[in-house]
Amino acid sequence: MNQFLAGGFLRNLLAGMVAVVMAVVMVPVTAQDQKAEALKMDRSKILSQPGVFGVFTTYKWLPEWYELSLSERMDYVSRVMELIKKHEDSVLVDVYLTAGLGGRSDFFFRIHSLELAKVQTFLREFRQTAIGKHVEVLDTLIGVTKPLNYITKERLPELYAGLVSATYTGDIPRYAIVIPVKKSAEWWNLSFDQRLVEMKVHTLSTLEYMGSIKRKLYHSTGLDDADFITYFETSDLIAFNNLLTSLASIPENKYHVRWGDPITLGTILGPEKIVRVLAE
Numbered sequence: 001m002n003q004f005l006a007g008g009f010l011r012n013l014l015a016g017m018v019a020v021v022m023a024v025v026m027v028p029v030t031a032q033d034q035k036a037e038a039l040k041m042d043r044s045k046i047l048s049q050p051g052v053f054g055v056f057t058t059y060k061w062l063p064e065w066y067e068l069s070l071s072e073r074m075d076y077v078s079r080v081m082e083l084i085k086k087h088e089d090s091v092l093v094d095v096y097l098t099a100g101l102g103g104r105s106d107f108f109f110r111i112h113s114l115e116l117a118k119v120q121t122f123l124r125e126f127r128q129t130a131i132g133k134h135v136e137v138l139d140t141l142i143g144v145t146k147p148l149n150y151i152t153k154e155r156l157p158e159l160y161a162g163l164v165s166a167t168y169t170g171d172i173p174r175y176a177i178v179i180p181v182k183k184s185a186e187w188w189n190l191s192f193d194q195r196l197v198e199m200k201v202h203t204l205s206t207l208e209y210m211g212s213i214k215r216k217l218y219h220s221t222g223l224d225d226a227d228f229i230t231y232f233e234t235s236d237l238i239a240f241n242n243l244l245t246s247l248a249s250i251p252e253n254k255y256h257v258r259w260g261d262p263i264t265l266g267t268i269l270g271p272e273k274i275v276r277v278l279a280e
């Protein structure tokens with residue numbers, strides 16, 4: 001009888017194991033799931049692929065923050081670091097200090113994820129932390145990365161080659177700058193070829209700066225009030241100022257209805273610096 005029982009038990013156990021394995025194997029895997037798995041928070045991939053959401057949220061400390069002791073503030077920042085770690089499989093969070101460099105904000109997050117809802121979950125949990133309760137949200141910008149639209153290999157092989165072969169040769173960037181851009185209805189009503197002419201001028205005016213400035217473009221039409229979020233990293237703010245001056249004087253600029261407003265300039269905080277610098 002015991003043999004029967006043991007045999008039946010083993011058979012049931014085996015059947016159960018097969019069912020579990022089948023269930024795991026047969027869970028439908030969507031293209032999005034596959035992409036998520038392949039990119040799974042590999043920093044260099046997530047920062048270079050199309051189809052990745054970028055969310056910029058800018059904060060200002062409430063006056064009560066400054067009434068806390070340094071050790072309390074450090075403890076609170078550490079808890080946010082734990083939250084960032086908790087979500088690291090689905091969101092990539094970078095932190096920047098803007099305090100002192102602009103009247104409005106004290107710091108901002110740049111958050112990347114394949115799913116906007118994951119960013120929302122992170123930010124809602126952030127608002128529940130002690131730090132989240134000691135800040136005012138000033139601004140949120142939402143965009144998504146896309147493949148090149150104008151300067152493609154097929155359409156403009158030489159310009160494309162110049163663009164993809166230019167490498168950043170400056171120091172490790174210390175500063176990040178975020179500039180939202182909105183273009184007029186007149187721009188959007190130009191034919192593609194007319195816009196292409198302007199984007200060629202744009203690219204030719206900017207290529208020389210790629211050695212000292214890193215750039216990233218997010219498309220945000222319909223996701224927030226801008227059309228684009230432009231993000232830059234550099235250690236050479238004089239080159240950056242020259243770049244913006246040269247872009248101010250090309251025809252494309254006539255179509256800008258928003259260029260900044262605000263421009264957010266901050267220092268890039270590596271993970272090892274965040275706790276002390278934010279708490280001080």
Ligand code: HEM
Pocket residue numbers: 147148149150151152163179181183199202203206207209210213214215217228230243244247
């Ligand atoms: C290193 C400097 C820069 C380089 C190399 C550069 C290069 C480019 C290229 C190649 C494109 C076309 C992308 C495509 O084919 O879809 C582009 C688009 C764009 N760039 Fe720049 N850019 C630079 C700096 C800037 C700056 C300083 C701004 C403004 C603050 C800016 C704003 C934009 C915008 C808004 C677009 C999208 C335009 C549209 O699709 O209508 N760029 N950039």
